[in-house]
Amino acid sequence: MNYKIDNSHAAEKLAMRDAYAETMTELVKENPRIVYLEADLMNSIGMVKFAEEFPDNTINCGIQEANMIGTAAGMSAVGMIPFTHTFGCFATRRALDQIFLSGAYAKTNIRMLGSDPGVTAAFNGGTHMPFEDIGLLRGIPGITIIEPTDSVMLRDMVKQTAKMEGIFYIRLSRKNAIKVFEDGSTFDIGKAVSIKKGTDVTLIASGICVDESMKAAEILQEQNVNAAVLNVFTIKPIDREAIAAAAKNTGAVVTVENHNIHNGLGSAVAEVLAETTPVPMARVGIQDEFGEVGSVDYLKERFGLTAENIAKNALEVIGRK
């Protein structure tokens, strides 16, 4: 792990999907066993150019998520290196049994991209807004769940998982992320990333909630509250040591996730705290509701994924110390 933080809160120039396509292009040139399987969302994930350039490494399965995951599992059994993509809601809900049996139970190797997590599904609305994808997968033994923070981390994750064995779920927004890491930063899967040190409370976040947590820490600073920010981008296996250490150092924790508070990052952190370092905590996230149509900014307000709400929860938690 070797990273530098960018505190500018500026949107990245390149969309996440374009960073994915660029990285896959680099990888396939190095290793012709890379194969990209898609369930008719090639245009959405920006892989049309890749498909044209590497037709032998591209399979558009049509709209059949279950068959796509099973096919990817079979391909990996003969040494291919499959990456699959569909929206996160379909990647998990429609193919859960295949991920379980043909994937994890059979010990095959698949890197599954689920795009448009949570509120980033925006105008596709509640039917397409996965607040439950992490929760569905967390109970599968051995699976790795990753939510990249920005395109710098996404590139690193795609490259690393191509060389690893197992079932990986990579949950990413397709659009431009807020830049959090300087170019060239690298990460260790399963290890939390310290974004900011602090003494009074730790904000633990993933995905689009990392930048909001950084902004929340700035709001809190104005009130002389020194908040730490920890980016737990690997939801499973979770970094127990880093979470326990953060709780010990600051005595209070707020988790922030673009997911139902049940069975996502907040639940995973709560489990670690209860078993190792019980401290007051709160979970900012979707309070067991379905999604709805709207802009990302509207939905962040609607579901409380804002710096202001995170700061409010942090003060409340500190009050319970």
Next chain:
Amino acid sequence: MYQNREPKEFAKEIRIRVLEALKNLGFGHIGGAMSAADVLAVLYGKAMNIEPANPGWEDRDYFVMSKGHAGPALYATLALSGYFPVDELKTINTNGTRLPSHCDRNKTPGVDMSTGALGQGMSTAIGIAHGNKMLKKDSYTYLLIGDGECDEGQIWEGALYAPQHKLSNLIAFVDYNKQQLDGYTKDILDLGDLSKKFIEFGWYTIEVDGHDTDAIYGAIQLAKAQNEKPGMIILNTEKGKGCTFAEGILYNHHMTFTKEQCEEAIESLKKGDQ
């Protein structure tokens, strides 16, 4: 390499070994194991290019038992082929065994894919065949699905996919024994004319007597002779075939039985009554 076993005798031996393995347990998926014995005997006795001493040989032909509950029939076939000692068959479904009810590629030498949730072997076999095609290997992938299993949507997802990608290195069989757990397929979810359906989906389809080993072998050769389409061989079978206490019984998917019943069935098979 291709094995050289007489399929008719091999099939009889598979049935006997399944019964011997299950007789102490007193329960098991008898019906579908018996109906699948003949196709397994043809595949492992004659049709498949395999190396039992080297189950991980990369250029081998693959077999996916999508109706994973027929595991015991596959285990008897693999043991008799030399993948592991025949004596181990008696551990089927006992604590800590390498031979679980449903097929597990991480436990049993020679099992190419884990199966058990119906429909999934269709896709994994497709992935193996498609992967081998991309890797320009000459190997064939064989797949056995159940008729009840054809209720699953995933079968029809795969049925669309395999012809689209011209997977002529995939040869599938339906064990069309006309029965599923809760009764006759025609009463639960009528499959109608399965051959017609697969022909319409774009498969090279042949229908044969699933207990006629010569006919099964011949159909495999015909499927291999054409290079355009995936092969689908509909095996007209009887659930429980050859097992005196299971054949002709409605609820023979998973049964309980006595040692004596098993011994009678084994004797009957040995005498060649069945």
